[in-house]
Amino acid sequence: MTTPNVLLICTDQQRFDALGASGNPHIATPNLDRLAAEGVLFENCYVQNPVCAPSRATLMTGRYVSTHGLHANGVDIDPGEEMFTKLLAGGGYDCGLVGKFHLGACFAGRSEPRLDDGFRVFRWAHDPYPGSSENAYHRWLRAAHPDLYAQARAGSVGWDSLPTEAHYSRWIGDETIEFLRAGRQDGKPFFFVANFFDPHHGFGAPPEYRERYDAAALPPRVGAEGELASKPAVFTDASKGSYAGHARGFADYTDDELDEVRAAYYAMVTLVDDEVGRILDALEAEGLAEDTVVVFTSDHGEMLGDHQLMLKGPFHYDCAVRVPLIVRWPGRFAPARRTELVQWVDLAPTFLDLAGVAPSPRHQGASLRGLLIGEDTAWRDWALCQYRDSGHAYDPPVHATMLRHDRWKLVVHHGAPASRRERTGELYDLESDPDELVNRWADPGHRDVRVELQELLIDVLVGVEDRSRPRLAHW
Numbered sequence: 001m002t003t004p005n006v007l008l009i010c011t012d013q014q015r016f017d018a019l020g021a022s023g024n025p026h027i028a029t030p031n032l033d034r035l036a037a038e039g040v041l042f043e044n045c046y047v048q049n050p051v052c053a054p055s056r057a058t059l060m061t062g063r064y065v066s067t068h069g070l071h072a073n074g075v076d077i078d079p080g081e082e083m084f085t086k087l088l089a090g091g092g093y094d095c096g097l098v099g100k101f102h103l104g105a106c107f108a109g110r111s112e113p114r115l116d117d118g119f120r121v122f123r124w125a126h127d128p129y130p131g132s133s134e135n136a137y138h139r140w141l142r143a144a145h146p147d148l149y150a151q152a153r154a155g156s157v158g159w160d161s162l163p164t165e166a167h168y169s170r171w172i173g174d175e176t177i178e179f180l181r182a183g184r185q186d187g188k189p190f191f192f193v194a195n196f197f198d199p200h201h202g203f204g205a206p207p208e209y210r211e212r213y214d215a216a217a218l219p220p221r222v223g224a225e226g227e228l229a230s231k232p233a234v235f236t237d238a239s240k241g242s243y244a245g246h247a248r249g250f251a252d253y254t255d256d257e258l259d260e261v262r263a264a265y266y267a268m269v270t271l272v273d274d275e276v277g278r279i280l281d282a283l284e285a286e287g288l289a290e291d292t293v294v295v296f297t298s299d300h301g302e303m304l305g306d307h308q309l310m311l312k313g314p315f316h317y318d319c320a321v322r323v324p325l326i327v328r329w330p331g332r333f334a335p336a337r338r339t340e341l342v343q344w345v346d347l348a349p350t351f352l353d354l355a356g357v358a359p360s361p362r363h364q365g366a367s368l369r370g371l372l373i374g375e376d377t378a379w380r381d382w383a384l385c386q387y388r389d390s391g392h393a394y395d396p397p398v399h400a401t402m403l404r405h406d407r408w409k410l411v412v413h414h415g416a417p418a419s420r421r422e423r424t425g426e427l428y429d430l431e432s433d434p435d436e437l438v439n440r441w442a443d444p445g446h447r448d449v450r451v452e453l454q455e456l457l458i459d460v461l462v463g464v465e466d467r468s469r470p471r472l473a474h475w
Contacts, residue, residue, distance in 0.1 A: 074107075
């Protein structure tokens, strides 16, 4: 077939380096490593926001955060936004999803609003916990494992450490495999999204996975003595209390607890990896592998104690905003590693391009097809990330904008009139300081570089304004 199926496998909160193929010898990801060896691994993929909902809205709309308007968790997607899956469905694709979606507020029994998204199959749970409304995972667990469901509801066993056969990552794998085997519409190509919940916190995994890692043997956290003194003040606040004080901060963890968190995080990734292996095996068994583009990625990263920070927030370190991106199409995309700065905003136009569906004039990214087939493609030399008080709200609000360009990373922490906070920022030379330890923002010797990057950022922000409405005349 010339029109491929597309299987998008997306995790939640997986850093770029939580992958053996990315050079981490301490984590077991043999199935993802095999996928990377057989496909194209993009080594510098950046999301457009470091928290869930704004990032996922960029994926689904192909637009930057400042354009699609879902600027923070707890904000509903604009009803006028267009999902790329709707365009695929209109082009003859059978579209389905299992797991997380997160394009709106979901609390106190309220379901996130659903647009006309093109999904025929929609097996959704906002998260795997009891507070998630319309929880398809809980309905499955109650039917398939009633005793374990009752124990988890009673608190005698943790949701994150349920046995593998009852775990929410296994549920995602089972539902995806069921779609591949029997749930597809005959005669149509498919686009299916497997949205895993892990390795999002809470940090837990089935015992047989957690036991695979010796917490004390994992590498030390990235950081330097006194590092926070040269960083924006909000980092010191966040180190004391994550999520604007709504969750434990780095300072509240003992060293042993921090080691345990990393071991549990790695265990969650390994569990997902095993489920990916089962899904890839099902593709082979159904004779679909040669005709299916498999994409693996994640919506953002996790601080994991690096830089004296936990979880996520107004942070633009690579461990927070740089994610895995692997694309495999056997016989069509030669195995390769690409170093270009690609972004999540590029995925929607890529999927439409591969499917032969006309692009949307509203999309702001670019198709990765040329890079995937190895063409000498001209490509942008920057990546943009926009944090707009996107996690738990701070007072005053925190607004920050990241520009990645050449060897540099600039992060502007905005002041008046955006916020009553001091205007400050971060500047890292990623060539000499890949761990982003030394902030050059206030260094007189780097003033010219900072000014040049700030000027480029202004041009980039003008370049990503939405001018998709057609101009009908000169006046």
